[in-house]
Amino acid sequence: MKRLLLPLILFILFVMEGVAIYLLPPSLSSEHMLIAVHWVFMFLILISLLYDTEETFFAIIYGICFGLLTDVVYTGVLGVYMFIYPMTLYLLHIAKRLLQTNVYMVIIISIFSLFVIEVLLFFVFSIVGTVQLTFYNFFLYRFIPTMIANMIFLLPLYGLTAGKLRQYRQEQLER
Amino acid sequence: MSFFRKKSLFILLLGIILLVLLVGYSLTDRDDLTTPEKFLMDSVGWVQYIVNQPITYVSEKITDVKEMKHTYEENKLLREKLSEYKTVVYDLQEAEKENEELQQIMDIEESARDFEPIVSSVIARSPERWIDQITINRGSRHGVEKNMAVMTADGMIGKVSFVSPSTAKVQLITGFDQLNRVSATVFKKDKDNIFGLIEGYDTDKEKLIFTVLEESDIGEIEEGDLVVSSNLGGLFPDGLPIGEIEEIVPDQYGLTQTAYVKLSADLFDLNKVIVVNRNLDDADGDEASGEDGE
Numbered sequence: 001m002k003r004l005l006l007p008l009i010l011f012i013l014f015v016m017e018g019v020a021i022y023l024l025p026p027s028l029s030s031e032h033m034l035i036a037v038h039w040v041f042m043f044l045i046l047i048s049l050l051y052d053t054e055e056t057f058f059a060i061i062y063g064i065c066f067g068l069l070t071d072v073v074y075t076g077v078l079g080v081y082m083f084i085y086p087m088t089l090y091l092l093h094i095a096k097r098l099l100q101t102n103v104y105m106v107i108i109i110s111i112f113s114l115f116v117i118e119v120l121l122f123f124v125f126s127i128v129g130t131v132q133l134t135f136y137n138f139f140l141y142r143f144i145p146t147m148i149a150n151m152i153f154l155l156p157l158y159g160l161t162a163g164k165l166r167q168y169r170q171e172q173l174e175r
Numbered sequence: 176m177s178f179f180r181k182k183s184l185f186i187l188l189l190g191i192i193l194l195v196l197l198v199g200y201s202l203t204d205r206d207d208l209t210t211p212e213k214f215l216m217d218s219v220g221w222v223q224y225i226v227n228q229p230i231t232y233v234s235e236k237i238t239d240v241k242e243m244k245h246t247y248e249e250n251k252l253l254r255e256k257l258s259e260y261k262t263v264v265y266d267l268q269e270a271e272k273e274n275e276e277l278q279q280i281m282d283i284e285e286s287a288r289d290f291e292p293i294v295s296s297v298i299a300r301s302p303e304r305w306i307d308q309i310t311i312n313r314g315s316r317h318g319v320e321k322n323m324a325v326m327t328a329d330g331m332i333g334k335v336s337f338v339s340p341s342t343a344k345v346q347l348i349t350g351f352d353q354l355n356r357v358s359a360t361v362f363k364k365d366k367d368n369i370f371g372l373i374e375g376y377d378t379d380k381e382k383l384i385f386t387v388l389e390e391s392d393i394g395e396i397e398e399g400d401l402v403v404s405s406n407l408g409g410l411f412p413d414g415l416p417i418g419e420i421e422e423i424v425p426d427q428y429g430l431t432q433t434a435y436v437k438l439s440a441d442l443f444d445l446n447k448v449i450v451v452n453r454n455l456d457d458a459d460g461d462e463a464s465g466e467d468g469e
Binding site: 011014015016017018019020021022023032034035036037038069070072073074075076077078079080082083086087090121124125128130131133142 | 183187190191193194195196197198200201202212215216219220222223226227230231234298299300301302303304305306308310336337344350378381443
């Protein structure tokens, strides 16, 4: 059951991403600010930091699966999320050894990871030709609103799940 | 340790190759999705539909309460308009009858305006805002096909880009690129209509870009003119409202002019949409859409 719990939560978050735009107040979802929600990725960061041990790669495996799902269901351009999610999570996995995992560090790491995936997405979609924006405009209109929106989501998520994730990791280590 | 590094480098390179291959594959002009993709879309669509129900319910209730405030004034205004409409309805009926008779004489069976509506609800909107795309809960089983126009009651919003058996993806008109231009007409009451193309979307101005075909004269376009879709491109039926001309500016060389069109449909308040099924002779599509139209 516990094995299924994390993918289930990820799947629910994934489905909620599709209706996220309707949960925002209409004035915020106007064209000028491009708020992209990365709720699945936020939870993957928590899994990577709080649940994965040095030897397990759950976050990366889930990253590949849910990246592929996002590609198929939401963008139609295969491979982009499927590559970017696990790659960023792998970098996180390496960097994790040097870092503590208190709430401030989690926020800073999340902002940084979000920046990495947003920039990667920006480059991939620029090359593909769906985006015609300068980097400055991207940063101003897309990255900053996106970051704020996702951090607002991350904090309650951290509060709700951090304890459980740590507990599951402890059980993993004891086994 | 060095073995581990080599291995991860190998996986990274493999990943990049896979990325390029997959992106390349999905950007080719493919007509149909692969079977696994259809399967994933359908099974996720089923869950999305369930999740969407309570959310739509709540947001509809909130809008209802908001609208309640204006009911009194609206009612007054509408009553005035209603009395005007009575004469219009009579005129329209006469005109329709005449049109039918004339068509019979001319031996035209169906006009470019006729279509079969497939009513569907929106079950998801892409969280990746660079890809303006919604998912609807009607698919090939219900007669939806690629490239059909999609509209709301206010006007055209996009076209069907991919179909799976019970869901379909709709590319919104703001996400159209050079390859997906829409042929459109500026509707003029007394003079000839002006033909042109919706070339794309200006993100800064939040308006569609409309250019005029060479034969027509852009000088005749005025602000406030209605832009409707046209049958000339072969994809869409005639007369779906797209928007209103809001601004006319000369292009950078001063030779031609570009008009900016404000969309008449609100793309952030999509709930029920109508897929415009034009294949009236197609028996399959007819049956399925007939059921849903009710």
